[in-house]
Amino acid sequence: MAILDIITYPDERLKTGCEPVETFDPALQSFIDHLIETCAQGPGAVGIAAPQVGILQRICLVDATRARRPVDNHGHLVLINPEITSWDGFAVGREGCLSVPDYTGKVIRAERIEIKAQDRFGAPCTFTMTGFEARIAQHEVDHLDGILFLDRLVSRHADLKRRTPT
């Protein structure tokens, strides 16, 4: 597997909406494997989206198992053509991005989402995500719509929601 080059802001491809995946062929499987490897090599990365490596297709990874503290999660997810179908609650949290090195900032996200997608072989799937995992998914789906966390920054001094100690 190969480590793909991460493109960085202000590359215009990061501001471009992505096309749906229609063909679940071996080339897609190979690309997903490379994307998984690239995410694994990203410092502290808990997700990645295809446009971050210059591929403008609706493919992303969400992996809350890599959170520094254990959080509720659905494991290592490959989401193809993901679509968030409901949002509930909101919280301020801190985000960074492989495509925006050396900067983190505060962003408001829904605390609980429902998301439907296809897995890497095209089978439909749905997930109810909360907290950290929901935040990752919203960050990655934003990438597929050409939106960066920089577009959603709130005040540096916005308070963070208290979390239940684990």
Added chain:
Amino acid sequence: MQNNWLILTLVGEDHPGIVANVTRVLFAVGAELGEAAMMRLGNQFAIMMMVRSAGSPEDVIGLLESTRMAFDLKLHVDETDATLHQAREPDVLVTVHGADRAGIVAEVTAALVESGFNILDLRSDVGGTMAAPIYIMQIEGEARRGINAIEAAIAALGAQGLSVRITPIDTVRG
């Protein structure tokens, strides 16, 4: 010509136009601005800003003399070995509030440093009324010995009339 980052600090009564005037003068001579923090403190406006390619500290003070006079500012410029791209990521937010009194910052930060906490960002405000002021402080930093060490260190502060809340900051990087 040396081209290290200078750190400029500038304070004066808050008026619209201070930032625009200072940065216009610096831009006109080709200066670069690095990271900056600017805020209103009391009725004063305070600027801390990295500046380079504007000459020596004395040159910068000279360039800004008319702005300083116009806004009645206090200006200070230091040579430093500061560099960019040194950002650190906070993993804990400490929020403190209570009736204002002397010693809150000293007590809280003493407890934090004992627990291995490194402050990256601290903001405090005095709210309430003149007769009954309250002190509110938000500190972001690195819990170098873990969050439990901080919770243990700040436990005694509650007995001194302070509400202290520790919130982990888990950064999503995707």
